[in-house]
Amino acid sequence: MDETGPSRLNPVVKLALELGPLVLFFFGNAYGDRLGFAESQRIFAATGLFVVATAVALAVHFWLVRRLPVMPLVSGVVVLVFGGLTLLLQDELFIKLKPTIVNTMFGLILLAGLYWRKPILAVVLDSMLDLTEEGWRKLTLRWALFFFALAMLNEVVWRTQTTDFWVKFKVFGIMPLTVLFALAQTPLIIRHEAKREPAPASSP
Template sequence: MNDMSNPVTALAAPQDKRSVPWLKLGVEMGPLLLFFIANARPKLFEPLVAPFLPQAILAGPNAGLFTATLVLMAAVVVALAVSLVKTRKLPAMPLLTAVMALIFGALTLYLQDTSFIKMKPTVLYVGFGVALFGGLAMNKLLLPIIFENAFAITEKGWRALTIRWGAFFFLLALLNELVWRTQSNDFWVYFKFPGILILIFVFSVAQAPLIVRYKLEPDPIDNADV
């Protein structure tokens, strides 16, 4: 689940035997890395974005973030296209985050207001949290689907994990709001990448004791010799 990329699935989901690890990593992390670089060094990308952005934007105080937004929009489209060609499918979560990036990126550039791209993670993470808790309320666990059953744990374990991840997503949304409303563009970009990725990694590792506690033991019958 990420903000564009969905660092959650990149960290937690198992690798499909038919997938190429470097390709999955590139699709998930590539657009974020380019976003980070374009914000820090907008002049490097100016020849590419100049035909699509007004000169006033490129010369203004938010030139880095506007440039990075357009680069991100292009990168998510390319990443999904490469994934489709190589795997013949579009992963649901990266597709969702890509659509969000395109919508909020378009609003950012059209209205020339960086608030929209900064609010995107908030909306995305609140959506994840609502979906997880909503599914739990309707007795439908969404986390095993999102994680592609990465862990063989009991239903009680999945419920506990769902509550934790749902609360964590709301916390990320709150942190994003606090950061973008009180800090500079550059600080927010650092928070978005690699800051959020680091937080998700630490949180994922912290769930190991719960996963071990609710681990499903293999059925002895399945392991018996026929």
């Protein structure tokens, strides 16, 4: 890591880098016809914007702090791979599977951490929390189950709804659900916050 650079992104910048590609994905699908794409091709215009914007967001993130957190990196790689397959094969199935695959991967990784008794969630959350071992275990299990629930929900939505509805769900559904779930974990986090030993008083 560059010692002279900031260790963390400004929260506003971080949010913009995370939401920017999703917003472009939505507008590309909603208004692709104004760019000259046929209605059946709007999802591919949106996917192209999503892939390019994701690559730019990852590059900017790395340029600012000289590192990439686990979740944006994994999600970004899957976007590039499955978005690329969507464009190459002209098959929207691949981009629709992306949330299922990413969330399933996160769930499995967290469960593996529980099995090996490693606080992987501490790495995923970029060490923002300081919890007891029991707290990490409970929070990790909850997040693993939540990621599996998101994966299953994505499968239900893309298999039963229109592409336009799925895009809206991806942009305006997954993020609010994730924020609400994270906020709902506040009582557990407070209850299992690690107690720091008070600093010894300096002698006069």
